[in-house]
Amino acid sequence: MDCKSLLAIATLICIISSGSADSPGARIEITQNGLNYMIEQALPYLKSTLNRINIPDISGKDECDYSLSNINIGDIELPDIQGVTGSGGLTLKGDGIGLSGGLDYSYKCPLWIHGSGNVDLDVTDASLSFTLLVDKDDTGHPVFNPNGCSLDISDIDIKFHGSLSWLANLFKGLIGDKIKSYANDNACSKLLELIQQKGNSFLQDFQTQKAIDDKIVIDYSLITNPIFSSTDLEVDIKGEFTSINPNAVKPPFSPSAIPQASESSKMAYLVASTYLANTAAFVINEEGYLQYNITPDTLPAKAEFLFTTLIFQDLIPAFYNKYPDMNLTLNMYATKPPILKVTPGEARLQGSGIIEFAVYDANCDNAIVHAFSLEVDGSTEVEVGLKQVAGATNVTGKIESLDLEVSILDTEVGTINSTKIKDLIDLIGTNLLVPLVNKYTGVGWPIPIIYGVELQNTEVTLGNDYIMISTDVDYEPQLSQQQKLEDDDSQPVMKRLTSRVQF
Numbered sequence: 001m002d003c004k005s006l007l008a009i010a011t012l013i014c015i016i017s018s019g020s021a022d023s024p025g026a027r028i029e030i031t032q033n034g035l036n037y038m039i040e041q042a043l044p045y046l047k048s049t050l051n052r053i054n055i056p057d058i059s060g061k062d063e064c065d066y067s068l069s070n071i072n073i074g075d076i077e078l079p080d081i082q083g084v085t086g087s088g089g090l091t092l093k094g095d096g097i098g099l100s101g102g103l104d105y106s107y108k109c110p111l112w113i114h115g116s117g118n119v120d121l122d123v124t125d126a127s128l129s130f131t132l133l134v135d136k137d138d139t140g141h142p143v144f145n146p147n148g149c150s151l152d153i154s155d156i157d158i159k160f161h162g163s164l165s166w167l168a169n170l171f172k173g174l175i176g177d178k179i180k181s182y183a184n185d186n187a188c189s190k191l192l193e194l195i196q197q198k199g200n201s202f203l204q205d206f207q208t209q210k211a212i213d214d215k216i217v218i219d220y221s222l223i224t225n226p227i228f229s230s231t232d233l234e235v236d237i238k239g240e241f242t243s244i245n246p247n248a249v250k251p252p253f254s255p256s257a258i259p260q261a262s263e264s265s266k267m268a269y270l271v272a273s274t275y276l277a278n279t280a281a282f283v284i285n286e287e288g289y290l291q292y293n294i295t296p297d298t299l300p301a302k303a304e305f306l307f308t309t310l311i312f313q314d315l316i317p318a319f320y321n322k323y324p325d326m327n328l329t330l331n332m333y334a335t336k337p338p339i340l341k342v343t344p345g346e347a348r349l350q351g352s353g354i355i356e357f358a359v360y361d362a363n364c365d366n367a368i369v370h371a372f373s374l375e376v377d378g379s380t381e382v383e384v385g386l387k388q389v390a391g392a393t394n395v396t397g398k399i400e401s402l403d404l405e406v407s408i409l410d411t412e413v414g415t416i417n418s419t420k421i422k423d424l425i426d427l428i429g430t431n432l433l434v435p436l437v438n439k440y441t442g443v444g445w446p447i448p449i450i451y452g453v454e455l456q457n458t459e460v461t462l463g464n465d466y467i468m469i470s471t472d473v474d475y476e477p478q479l480s481q482q483q484k485l486e487d488d489d490s491q492p493v494m495k496r497l498t499s500r501v502q503f
């Protein structure tokens with residue numbers, strides 16, 4: 001194969017693979033401050049892991065037969081550990097590490113020269129370097145991927161006690177070399193084990209999917225391997241709401257590019273494209289939540305008798321005259337999913353829908369007769385906020401009022417004065433729709449976290465087409481698996497909007 005066709009194949013693979021990768025709906029950025037905090041939390045584990053390095057008995061034949069046994073080395077003294085990031089990962093570096101221990105030795109040389117004793121080992125200036133990448137596993141969770149380790153013991157102080165220790169001193173170099181290489185291997189395999197057990201079980205607690213109710217989940221799965229740069233760790237996640245029904249229609253839009261967080265003073269930033277909110281709107285609309293029905297029997301007893309054609313006596317006299325004091329029914333539904341638009345100063349929710357009025361015709365067995373329908377376009381400013389309860393943090397929205405435009409779609413009951421009907425719809429908007437929207441946006445959506453990590457000093461900022469949450473974290477690692485299960489029993493929030501209305 002020539003170079004040209006190889007290039008063509010490489011390009012093709014590149015196009016196919018980049019085309020099939022999802023774009024992220026959100027990105028988590030762990031800053032240098034955040035990584036330093038993580039390292040600080042990991043140090044006690046690191047220290048207890050390295051506190052006893054296992055070295056097997058060593059025997060061999062050089063000029064003499066020798067055997068080294070009961071080798072112990074540990075009592076580690078860790079100085080400051082620095083975390084350095086780069087494209088190769090996060091490297092933990094420590095210099096001036098102290099270790100101490102000892103061993104028993106014996107040797108047999110020609111001419112019946114032999115001896116035994118013990119040795120004190122003292123290391124004052126070892127250096128450790130351990131590099132980690134973070135990858136994505138098959139389930140969309142992050143996993144550590146160790147990417148290099150060395151425990152470099154440059155100088156080992158060996159003091160012999162015992163018979164003929166002057167001769168034993170000849171072994172110094174040999175003992176030193178063996179111990180250095182075993183210590184390096186064992187320290188590194190212990191660190192590897194620590195990462196694979198403790199580290200990865202911690203990362204497995206990243207909540208990739210969170211049930212919103214029995215139909216809708218929010219998906220925070222990783223979509224690519226996280227990337228370390230010289231300043232941070234970037235984790236691209238799906239950041240979308242989906243139906244649990246695999247055959248559900250997918251949103252016909254995709255996320256816009258997520259900008260880099262513009263600050264780095266906090267430990268972590270979550271930059272969520274408006275895609276996240278808009279997939280929520282899309283799914284709840286698809287699932288039929290954005291429809292609302294009022295019939296006399298859905299109203300509280302006190303209000304039942306109010307919901308009759310009497311309310312149209314002045315508004316649409318012909319309607320009232322044709323069906324005097326008869327019960328009404330109202331059917332309201334979104335004609336398309338609401339859309340959230342975010343700019344640096346403002347978040348605005350836009351929606352449109354249809355309101356249909358019908359009457360129970362008392363002269364005709366209470367048959368439901370269509371009266372008229374209205375088309376309503378609305379928009380409102382959303383105050384984006386945060387709600388923190390027991391360590392969990394939700395991003396919430398609150399609206400005060402609705403700007404509505406009303407037009408008459410059809411009428412079976414004569415001319416309708418659009419100015420007057422607008423007043424009625426405004427009333428419905430303020431008293432019914434505003435509390436209804438707030439009921440759901442007030443619950444909000446949970447920020448993705450690792451179990452046991454609490455967010456502190458959390459703030460929200462609006463940007464061009466994104467919402468940014470900046471936060472510090474606090475990690476309390478002692479929670480048991482059982483507590484986790486009990487806590488995670490999250491309650492379904494979104495009920496059908498056709499439930500009973502309270503005025």
Ligand SMILES: *[C@@H]1O[C@H](CO)[C@@H](O)[C@H](O)[C@H]1NC(C)=O
Nearest residue numbers: 296297304326327360362366
């Ligand atoms: C209107 O609805 C109420 C409550 O369901 C009912 O008690 C009443 O009889 C209805 N009125 C007519 C005229 O059907």
Ligand SMILES: *[C@@H]1O[C@H](CO)[C@@H](O)[C@H](O)[C@H]1NC(C)=O
Nearest residue numbers: 415416417418419420421423
């Ligand atoms: C509609 O009602 C308003 C008062 O609410 C009135 O000023 C206007 O003249 C009415 N329009 C028509 C066409 O009757």
Ligand SMILES: *[C@@H]1O[C@H](CO)[C@@H](O)[C@H](O)[C@H]1NC(C)=O
Nearest residue numbers: 389394443444445446490493
């Ligand atoms: C946060 O949102 C989730 C999902 O909507 C909900 O289950 C939970 O109750 C909310 N938390 C709070 C404190 O409102």
